[in-house]
Amino acid sequence: MSKKRIAVLTGAGVSAESGLGTYRDNGGLWDNYDPMEVASIEGWYRNRSKVLDFYNMQREHLRNARPNDAHRAIAALEKDYIVDVITQNVDNLHERAGSTHVVHLHGEATKVRPENTFNDEDGYSEKAVFDVGYDAVHLGDKAPNGVQLRPHIVFFGEAVPKMEEAINLVSRADIVLIVGTSLSVYPAAGLYRYARQEAPIYIIDPAEVPLFDSRIVHIRKVATEGMKDFAGML
Ligand code: APR
Numbered sequence: 001m002s003k004k005r006i007a008v009l010t011g012a013g014v015s016a017e018s019g020l021g022t023y024r025d026n027g028g029l030w031d032n033y034d035p036m037e038v039a040s041i042e043g044w045y046r047n048r049s050k051v052l053d054f055y056n057m058q059r060e061h062l063r064n065a066r067p068n069d070a071h072r073a074i075a076a077l078e079k080d081y082i083v084d085v086i087t088q089n090v091d092n093l094h095e096r097a098g099s100t101h102v103v104h105l106h107g108e109a110t111k112v113r114p115e116n117t118f119n120d121e122d123g124y125s126e127k128a129v130f131d132v133g134y135d136a137v138h139l140g141d142k143a144p145n146g147v148q149l150r151p152h153i154v155f156f157g158e159a160v161p162k163m164e165e166a167i168n169l170v171s172r173a174d175i176v177l178i179v180g181t182s183l184s185v186y187p188a189a190g191l192y193r194y195a196r197q198e199a200p201i202y203i204i205d206p207a208e209v210p211l212f213d214s215r216i217v218h219i220r221k222v223a224t225e226g227m228k229d230f231a232g233m234l
Contacts, residue, residue: 003082007173008074009191010087010094013180013205014223017068018093020061024182040156044115048148049139055151056136058109062091063134070179070204070223071097073231080234084169088181088188090153103162103169105188110134111152114143118158163187170194177230178203179223183210202230 012022022028023035037043038054075098077083085094085102090109094102113129128143129152141149154160166188170176176195183189192201195215203209204219204226217233219226 004174005082006175007170009178011181018065059134067093067097073227075099086166107153112149114147115150176201
């Protein structure tokens with residue numbers, strides 16, 4: 001019998017217990033930084049150094065962060081299921097916990113690319129993207145094509161190139177699991193709506209969830225605890 005498929009949609013909450021900040025919780029990143037200045041395409045053209053410094057800080061935090069039991073529990077699902085992790089997170093903790101198929105809808109903090117690449121044709125895809133690990137990138141750091149390096153992040157105001165792939169994965173899933181996202185940034189926030197009618201949807205989040213769909217089971221706990229409950233429901 002072929003393995004069932006689980007689509008796991010994660011947000012910043014799954015990495016909260018690894019010490020990485022969320023965005024919209026009290027004290028979250030957007031309480032201290034204006035996303036339009038540090039995470040938007042207009043912000044990039046207005047002040048590249050400010051954006052580079054924001055992601056240098058994120059990379060430095062990531063250097064010292066470790067996957068938590070929720071990342072590990074998600075990776076462990078691969079023993080019995082085909083698991084597609086579709087994350088809004090730009091950290092690499094799912095991969096470091098052992099997940100083997102991770103789709104980063106909003107890009108990856110450890111990766112950079114020339115600033116003149118925006119789509120598959122001109123090199124946006126993995127051809128022009130490379131991994132700097134946790135090192136800083138500064139104004140004047142150029143790609144092999146001589147163009148200024150930019151974070152391989154989907155800035156506010158930019159398209160989400162992996163959305164079609166994500167929709168395909170969710171629409172094929174037998175089970176949908178959502179962990180640690182406020183579901184406030186589209187199009188990612190609307191992904192769960194592509195789940196098949198017969199696919200149960202589990203949400204792990206300690207906060208109230210603004211969804212009204214009979215298929216949803218809300219496990220109102222933090223990710224590391226909620227993943228234990230979820231495993232028991234499979
Ligand atoms: N375990 C599980 N969930 C948690 C935990 C935890 N320990 N701590 C917080 N949460 C939940 C919060 O209740 C909230 O619902 O995680 C969610 C975090 O929401 P946001 O901070 O909005 O993060 P996210 O949903 O990932 O943001 C989406 O917005 O700014 C953009 O690109 C950015 O990818 C990000 C996107």
